[in-house]
Amino acid sequence: MGFAHEYAAAIMHRGRIPMEPVGFVPDWSDRPRKGKFYPGAESLPLPDGALPDPGATVQEGVFAASGPRDEPFTLPLLGGMLLDSYGRLGRRLGVQANTDLPSLPLYTDANWYRGTASGGGLYPVTVYWVNGPGGPLTPGVHHYSTTHHAMQRLLTGDVSGEVREALGNGTRADQFLVLGVKFWQNAFKYNSFCMHAVSMDVGAALQTWRIWARARGLRIEPALWFDEERLARLLGVDVAEEGIFAVVPLSWEGTRGDALAPAPAAGGPAPRVRRTESERSRRVITFETVRRVQAATVAHATDRPAPGALAPAVALPAREGGRVPLPEAPPLTMGVREALRRRRSSFGRFDAREPLSAGQLAATLAAAASASVGGDAADPGGPPLAKLYVFVNHVAGVAPGAYEYVADDHALRLVKPGPPGAFLQENYFLSNYNLEQAGAVVVPAVRTAAVLDAVGDRGLRLVNATVGAVAQTFYTTASALGLGGGVALGFDTVSFVEELDLAGSGEAPLLIMLVGHERPGSADFRYEIA
Ligand SMILES: Cc1cc2nc3c(=O)[nH]c(=O)nc-3n(C[C@H](O)[C@H](O)[C@H](O)COP(=O)(O)O)c2cc1C
Structure with missing residues (x-):
């Protein structure tokens, strides 16, 4: 190992x-x-x-x-x-809850x-x-x-x-x-x-x-x-x-x-960049x-996984249990450029007075579940590596609780009923978010050990790149819906494994991703340069 x-x-x-x-x-x-x-x-x-x-x-x-x-x-x-x-x-000059303010x-x-x-x-x-x-x-x-x-x-x-x-x-x-x-x-x-x-x-x-x-x-x-x-x-x-x-x-x-016949690498000494970078740190x-x-x-960087090699490590099918159907996701009509420019982390600005609509949650989950890094790690059309769990705090028409998102059915399976706010806050290391005020907290989970067993140590990069891709899709979708978003690594993973009952499946909760409405009228100063 x-x-x-x-x-x-x-x-x-x-x-x-x-x-x-x-x-x-x-x-x-x-x-x-x-x-x-x-x-x-x-x-x-x-x-x-x-x-x-x-x-x-x-x-x-x-x-x-x-x-x-x-x-x-x-x-x-x-x-x-x-x-x-x-x-x-x-x-960034808006007032938020980070210590660098x-x-x-x-x-x-x-x-x-x-x-x-x-x-x-x-x-x-x-x-x-x-x-x-x-x-x-x-x-x-x-x-x-x-x-x-x-x-x-x-x-x-x-x-x-x-x-x-x-x-x-x-x-x-x-x-x-x-x-x-x-x-x-x-x-x-x-x-x-x-x-x-x-x-x-x-x-x-x-x-x-x-x-x-x-x-x-x-x-x-x-x-x-x-x-x-x-x-x-x-x-x-x-x-x-x-x-x-x-x-x-x-x-x-x-x-x-075929217009271009690419040239092989030239013989002789291997070419290399000679220009050197300047490091600012003295130490x-x-x-x-x-x-x-x-x-x-x-x-083993050149050992590209054979097609199908990741099959034993993909997300497991949803477990049995009652399903809560989600409404059809509204289309994300905002332009990509605008959504990326509007994207930002909410950092403490969530406000639960206006609940998330079930459609907004549905759009966010559907988008995040579709994310992958593609390329030589992909099995096009095959099951994804990441599965999403969601803690519902305040979503209109969906009872508070912890759920598994069943992407194929576009539905939620109840894992644990009841408001999750206290659990979320107790297991978050920083003080820049009140997690209970987010409409929902989504958690991508990947069977990291199974991926490493299937494709070797370099699979670690694939696991984390997949989670990064999910996070960026989540942010961009929240932005396109006019919602606040944020993601965080500062949480106690072991508690999440226990709360979501993941010990048996080997799924590792790798990020928490928050979505919801923000407090209206929070102070900001627009300073755009591009
Ligand atoms: C992989 C990853 C991990 C992050 N972890 C945290 C975190 O633990 N806590 C937090 O408040 N923000 C976290 N963030 C959000 C970043 O702090 C944020 O993207 C960055 O400060 C830039 O701010 P912006 O998103 O408003 O542009 C994370 C973002 C990424 C992509």
């Missing part, structure tokens, strides 16, 4: 058995930047991609009602997708928001664009600078063959987005917990792209299994310090079909647990 099993179990029990280093205090004055900084790199500003597309609704992005399409990317589309997902869109008006502590949620607001995902000759720019490797909404050139020359060979799946693409995570960007705050949070962040970022792209007929199908060490070398990073989590091949305008700490779990997930 690999270290990923041990790590997942330690994460699950951390509310009762603290993980090392116990008592760790972050040095905030020496914190790293929220993105990589390559001094002197040539910048190419990206278009903002404000292409009018009335069909690009959240409904289409989440459910792809018009069927799978594979339209080509263009530079404006790539620019639009990156801006709406990870670019800086504005500054007093510092938000200080420019040095400004909190620039993005379309994608991120654990602790740290945005640790680095996006690289490896562009071959089929695209609009001179071939090379670029880094997406979120601060400038620009591509920064790190290497010149066609190295797309390196990526194709690292993928080893016969792709003919020559444009790739590569997602890296420099662990220190998160670990300076969360130490050993880092891997758990960042692998969800990767899923959240991928899912923003998937929703954004699907709404416009484009495809985002990431590979999670590939020669990670080869790509880390290409990008000039140490794989122990920066993991390469996903590779997304892009169909590009003008390079369809960078290596956490043994992060190092070990990263080593475990890299070890």
